[in-house]
Amino acid sequence: MDQLLNVLVFGLLLGGIYGLVSIGLNLIFGVVRIVNFAQGELVMFGMYGSYYAYAHLGLDPYLSVFIVAPLVGLLGVAIQRLVIQPLHNESNMQIFATFGLLMLFQNIMLATSRGEAYSIGGQVGSGVIEVAHLRISIVQLVTLVATTLITIGLHLYLRHTMMGKAIRAVTQDKRASRVMGINVERTFLFTFGVGAALAGMAGALLTPIYSITPSVGGNFILAAFAVVVLGGLGSVWGAYLGGLIVGVVEAFAGYYIDPALKNAIWFIIFLVVLIVRPSGLMGQVGAEEVGFREQN
16 A cells, blocks of 8 residues: 555656646647657756756756746747747748757757756755655655646636636637737737747756656656647646656556556557547637637
């Protein structure tokens, strides 16, 4: 029983990591309707930024969020304005462009770091809380709490502010949003910037957990896409729930079935949900079709 609870807790904490990485991707995917393959590299920039702030400025990784997240957000705005927006009539080219950015960003950091792996886990990420027979990583717990707070904050923002309502409207139907006077291009810029900032925030918070390399973003991107589609396009709570589901399934599959098959198990669940309910568990049925039809 104790082992079962430990696996469950580990899965929930792991799900918090996946949810945190996926929330920003879900905003971009749900609103701009682009498969941003470079999202993992934005997380990677957040991790490098947090590491450099810690190593050279002595800044705690959690405090570096307030520097790293805005900088990565500005990078996201630049990507949307200079790369994605000029290709707004070429959805396939947008996907190829983000893949090109993935390679560009990886090679930039490879040249900068010379491929050396960085880590601050020994100094910051080794703390553990023991409750009865449960061992809880402090860093993972902080990540889960941060993911929960971000989810609640975004939900309230999208529900109760004018820009949030504009984002929801564009998510459902771009053409109708234009008719109602919403500046769709500005909404895209804002959404891409927020999604990138959330990726940078995720990177900063995950810095104590992972070794930092130019390819570290690849550890998250496949799981993040699965979480986004599983939870539902444009649904913040869907990304949160999807992250927890993927984390728990991966933990149980890795412990009780085979560690080599843990990713395959949650991809099977992902495919089943995709076939049965293409909009995801908490997505609005039909919204994804409207979004892909309205490209102009």
